[in-house]
Amino acid sequence: MSAAITIAGVHKRFGNLRALDGVEFNVERGEFFGLLGPNGAGKSTLINVIAGLTRASEGAVAVLGHDVVSDYRSSRMKLGVVPQELVFDPFFTVREVLRIQAGYFGLGAECYPWLEELMSELQLANKADANMRTLSGGMKRRVLIAQALVHKPEVVVLDEPTAGVDVELRQSLWVFIRKLHEQGHTIVLTTHYLEEAESLCDRIAILNHGKVIALDTKQGMLARGIGRRMRVCITTAEPISALPPRLTEKLRRQQANVIELELDRDSDSVIDLLDEVRSTGVAVTDLHTEEADLEDVFVELVRQGRK
Amino acid sequence: MNSRGFYTLFYKEVLRFGKVWLQTLGAPIITSLLYLLVFSHVLEGRMEVFEGVSYSAFLIPGLMMMSLIQNAFANSSSSIIQSKVTGNIVFLLLAPLSYLEMYLAFMLAAVVRGMVVGLGVLVVGIFFVDLPVHSVVALVSFGLLSGAVLATFGVIAGIWAEKFDQLAGAQNFIIMPLSFLSGVFYSIHSLPPFWQKLSHFNPFFYMIDGFRYGFFGVSDVDPRFSLAVLVASLGILAILTLAMLSRGYRLRD
Numbered sequence: 154m155s156a157a158i159t160i161a162g163v164h165k166r167f168g169n170l171r172a173l174d175g176v177e178f179n180v181e182r183g184e185f186f187g188l189l190g191p192n193g194a195g196k197s198t199l200i201n202v203i204a205g206l207t208r209a210s211e212g213a214v215a216v217l218g219h220d221v222v223s224d225y226r227s228s229r230m231k232l233g234v235v236p237q238e239l240v241f242d243p244f245f246t247v248r249e250v251l252r253i254q255a256g257y258f259g260l261g262a263e264c265y266p267w268l269e270e271l272m273s274e275l276q277l278a279n280k281a282d283a284n285m286r287t288l289s290g291g292m293k294r295r296v297l298i299a300q301a302l303v304h305k306p307e308v309v310v311l312d313e314p315t316a317g318v319d320v321e322l323r324q325s326l327w328v329f330i331r332k333l334h335e336q337g338h339t340i341v342l343t344t345h346y347l348e349e350a351e352s353l354c355d356r357i358a359i360l361n362h363g364k365v366i367a368l369d370t371k372q373g374m375l376a377r378g379i380g381r382r383m384r385v386c387i388t389t390a391e392p393i394s395a396l397p398p399r400l401t402e403k404l405r406r407q408q409a410n411v412i413e414l415e416l417d418r419d420s421d422s423v424i425d426l427l428d429e430v431r432s433t434g435v436a437v438t439d440l441h442t443e444e445a446d447l448e449d450v451f452v453e454l455v456r457q458g459r460k
Numbered sequence: 461m462n463s464r465g466f467y468t469l470f471y472k473e474v475l476r477f478g479k480v481w482l483q484t485l486g487a488p489i490i491t492s493l494l495y496l497l498v499f500s501h502v503l504e505g506r507m508e509v510f511e512g513v514s515y516s517a518f519l520i521p522g523l524m525m526m527s528l529i530q531n532a533f534a535n536s537s538s539s540i541i542q543s544k545v546t547g548n549i550v551f552l553l554l555a556p557l558s559y560l561e562m563y564l565a566f567m568l569a570a571v572v573r574g575m576v577v578g579l580g581v582l583v584v585g586i587f588f589v590d591l592p593v594h595s596v597v598a599l600v601s602f603g604l605l606s607g608a609v610l611a612t613f614g615v616i617a618g619i620w621a622e623k624f625d626q627l628a629g630a631q632n633f634i635i636m637p638l639s640f641l642s643g644v645f646y647s648i649h650s651l652p653p654f655w656q657k658l659s660h661f662n663p664f665f666y667m668i669d670g671f672r673y674g675f676f677g678v679s680d681v682d683p684r685f686s687l688a689v690l691v692a693s694l695g696i697l698a699i700l701t702l703a704m705l706s707r708g709y710r711l712r713d
């Protein structure tokens with residue numbers, strides 16, 4: 154069986170700029186896939202190639218086995234895309250926009266009940282007859298999501314669906330997207346909120362300068378060297394004037410009476426360090442440890458790429 | 461064939477100009493009416509172009525055709541550039557529509573707008589002047605074909621233009637001069653020989669000449685020849701449009 158998305162040797166050049174530089178991976182059916190990377194990494198460009206909105210300079214992409222250029226009708230029928238930009242047609246109401254979009258996909262009145270359901274799921278029901286122009290940014294974002302789903306596509310790609318969205322809406326979007334995934338849709342999500350990717354995605358690709366610099370399961374990502382690191386924050390009664398050399402080595406940050414240390418889980422012991430701190434004669438008033446999270450992995454990988 | 465998809469885009473395009481009808485249909489009809497009032501008042505009685513045809517009667521088919529083609533062009537070109545500039549063209553580009561379906565939908569909707577405006581000018585015009593009808597077939601075929609040629613040209617301009625002012629340029633430097641110099645207000649026989657010859661290279665001349673034939677049964681050139689010129693123009697422009705669309709020119713770069 155073909156993968157949900159097959160990306161084979163994709164290059165995209167804009168003049169001299171290599172927006173995509175030999176991207177190659179598959180998204181499997183039923184996966185919740187995260188596509189991460191700093192601004193300008195090429196995430197949206199890759200999504201545009203998958204959606205057929207831009208043509209790759211080299212390489213090929215298929216959705217459920219259908220080439221996005223030569224077999225575009227089938228590939229587009231199976232793909233729903235939520236674009237990053239908040240675009241809308243100012244001439245129409247929410248309901249009209251959804252009916253028109255469904256019509257483009259060959260669907261008529263038989264899908265109207267589904268469109269009503271989508272609107273109520275996305276809390277747009279009371280805006281159904283409002284002109285797109287009059288909606289707030291968050292509402293426009295939800296209409297974009299509904300538009301991507303009018304034809305019940307098997308594969309759904311969301312380009313930063315939670316950018317510029319308030320906390321409450323973000324959480325309700327997570328619930329909504331999770332539900333889509335549970336119903337069997339393959340999901341590809343890009344986001345700059347790493348905790349979002351960490352809590353939602355099974356597998357993650359990190360893109361930088363048009364190249365995939367890491368591709369792994371979430372657990373695999375976290376278990377990389379970086380994952381064996383641990384951060385310890387120690388608060389003392391008063392600032393430590395002279396840190397013992399063993400602590401200076403591990404120091405990440407020092408601010409007034411708080412020091413933050415980075416430890417190797419295998420070779421360092423928190424107890425020993427605490428003893429070192431006490432040996433300076435100040436009392437420890439608070440201590441907490443933090444595991445490395447996706448953000449640490451991300452920052453580390455992107456930094457390595459810059460060297 | 462995604463016929464529902466095609467029909468939806470066509471319907472959306474019609475709805476789009478229908479929602480702002482005052483601007484898209486009302487305004488051009490009023491403009492034509494003003495031309496009619498001013499020119500017929502100034503020139504009535506001083507000029508007889510065809511024997512037994514008053515100047516006002518002569519003018520109305522020209523004004524109809526001019527507003528028909530200008531509005532057909534305006535509709536497809538402005539709709540496409542607006543979608544490009546606002547970015548909502550992605551919704552169309554994400555859909556499983558073929559280039560032919562896209563082209564036909566934009567083109568036909570623009571022809572509808574052109575025809576509605578043309579008819580509006582006629583309805584207003586016959587309040588003032590009686591018009592004979594020589595051949596309904598000629599009127600309908602010249603109306604539809606001319607609208608289709610300009611609608612197609614509008615699709616090309618809309619795809620090509622990246623900013624509104626480029627489109628305004630096409631409108632002011634190509635469409636307006638060619639339609640004004642095509643014999644809307646005069647018969648080319650009243651022009652000096654050089655300008656007469658030059659007019660034969662203006663495709664708009666054949667539109668208006670053939671259309672007038674439909675009313676009066678008289679024309680500067682054989683209407684069959686005019687028809688052939690229009691069919692050929694439409695064919696060339698349609699092929700160009702489809703080639704642009706299939707390469708993704710400025711739409712899927």
Ligand SMILES: Nc1ncnc2c1ncn2[C@@H]1O[C@H](COP(=O)(O)OP(=O)(O)OP(=O)(O)O)[C@@H](O)[C@H]1O
Binds near residue numbers: 172192193
């Ligand atoms: N149409 C275009 N013409 C020229 N350059 C482009 C075009 N589209 C994108 N780029 C360039 O390609 C690179 C990748 O852009 P892209 O939008 O894919 O990044 P991204 O990973 O989505 O970033 P962000 O997180 O900011 O959305 C950038 O350097 C961008 O400037």
Ligand SMILES: [Mg+2]
Binds near residue numbers: 196197312
């Ligand atoms: Mg992006």
